Amino acid sequence: MTDVRPITDAELPDWIRALNTGFLRPPTVTDQAVADRRTATADSRTSGAFDAGRCVATFRSFPQELTAVGGTPVPADAISNVSVVATHRRRGLLTRLMSEDLTAAKERGDVVATLIAAEYRIYGRYGFGPATTMTEWTIDVPRAGLDPRRPVPADGGRIDLADGEEVRKIGPELHERLRLAQPGAVSRDEHWWAANTGLLRLYDSSWTEPFYAVYRSADGAVEGLVSYEADDKWSDAKQPLNTASVNWLIAVTPAAERALWHYLCSIDWITRVKTGWRAPDDLVPLYLPDPRAARITTQADWLWVRVLDVVRALQARTYGAAGTLVLEVVDRAGPAGGRFLLDATPDGASCTPTTRGADLTLDVAELATLWLGDESAERLAALGRLREERAGAAREADALLRTSGRPWCPDMF
CATH class of the missing domain: 3.40.630.30 (Gcn5-related N-acetyltransferase (GNAT))
Incomplete structure (x- = not known):
């Protein structure tokens, strides 16, 4: 045994x-x-x-x-x-x-359990559902149309290079500002910062020190930070063909994000920029004069969520409209199953167990997929992964649950 x-x-x-x-x-x-x-x-x-x-x-x-x-x-x-x-x-x-x-x-x-799924087919049977998506773009820098002679940034801010020690000092507070404003983001502890700046080496791998760049606004506030690496590739005609690969980029203002992407695309010898894992509705392609210069090279499910407490999960989030729904949540493993009345308004929500007839029946994994607002109940119904017990209930669920911006988890863990 x-x-x-x-x-x-x-x-x-x-x-x-x-x-x-x-x-x-x-x-x-x-x-x-x-x-x-x-x-x-x-x-x-x-x-x-x-x-x-x-x-x-x-x-x-x-x-x-x-x-x-x-x-x-x-x-x-x-x-x-x-x-x-x-x-x-x-x-x-x-x-x-x-x-x-x-x-x-x-x-x-x-309230929930989380993971990044290496394989898609494993975790659904444990009640997990894909709750965010990530996208990576590869930017063809010469085609992007950015003027490398224009000051970077052009808004009175500045970009400075940093080392791992400085990143460990300024990064945690900056990330807290980002993650508390970004649905789907997760906390980073001191071990994350240590492992991602070379202080901890967990997999017997050799550490290659990346470059770090910090964006500071005109008043000196830290508003953006990027970690990136570069290869060393040249053509037979002695022309540079180097790629800058972003490990992670966090920015709490559009000005900071725009400035960091412009900076990466203006580095001498860099002809391609790989953006790393971004939100699927990230603005990075639209920062470029020619958005077609950014082509999607990876797009896939990312953060998976398993709801453990339906009441607290549904009461924790906000809603864009007012409405009520009765959800029959099926959980074969037991901890989150039941029938729940969601009474939501833009000012707050309550969720309580109920004996009223269900409007929607869904597996706990599908609830996780809907909870962060990235998926559509009507799409799940069309796929047979959610059942309408009352006509129109899926559309009402979308009006309550879907969000204008897509959730995003910047982290691998």
């Missing part, structure tokens, strides 16, 4: 080896990787499955906040580092690890 349980400190090297194996990374484990992983997982819930004393599956969750529509953060159970080695697939190990974690999250009072 395979043993599923939290790991001990002595088992951490074996756990890392199993994680690396599951993600097809070299199965070597260095002392530095163990020390850094120990620091990063100090506040997390780290579990594994063990067969004859050997770790064969990994699972980790940690505290997180997720921003709901309207800007209210809700407590979330963030799930990461999920792997099962090839010799032990299809034995129910992930189901056991997931069930124990979600039960504990519900008992703690978490």
Whole structure:
């Protein structure tokens, strides 16, 4: 019988080896990787499955906040580092690890669970639904039409280069401003900043120091920050063909965002800019005189959400219209099922269990897909993933739940 349980400190090297194996990374484990992983997982819930004393599956969750529509953060159970080695697939190990974690999250009072799904078909059976989408563009800089001679920025602000130490000082406060205004964004703890500026190295990989650029407004306030790397590619005719690849870019004003993209497209020798993971309705193509210079190179589901507490989830967000809906939520795993009356107005909402007849019947995974406002109830009904019990209820749900801007999660975790 395979043993599923939290790991001990002595088992951490074996756990890392199993994680690396599951993600097809070299199965070597260095002392530095163990020390850094120990620091990063100090506040997390780290579990594994063990067969004859050997770790064969990994699972980790940690505290997180997720921003709901309207800007209210809700407590979330963030799930990461999920792997099962090839010799032990299809034995129910992930189901056991997931069930124990979600039960504990519900008992703690978490409103939702979150994850980034490596594979689409796995997590729906645990009640998760895709709640945000990410898009990456590749910008053909010569075609974009930006004038490289124009001052960058042109609004009285300035852009300065920075190092990792400065980013760790100014980045957290800037990100807090962004994530509290962006539905779908999640909190970043100090370990995120350490791992993304080279202070922690969790996967035995060599660290390449990126470039960092900071945008400051005319009054000196930090309003934007970007991390990027560049390759070294030249044509046979000795012409530069270099690509700048954005690791992440956060900006809290349109002026800051515009200035940072213009800066990236004005760097000498850079002929392409890969934008990294952006919101699908990001303005970056429209900042360019020729938006066709930005072509979509990746577009896919991103943040997946699992609702654990329907009442608190629906009461946490805001609504663009007034209306009432009775939702029959089907949750085969148990913690979020039931029938709920949503009474919403632009000034607030209440959600209570009810015995009234349902207007819509949907799986808890579909509720997660609707909750952040990115999907349409009418589309789900057309796909057979949601059932109207009252004609017109799906359209009414869209009027309540959909948002003018699309949710976005900037982070991988």
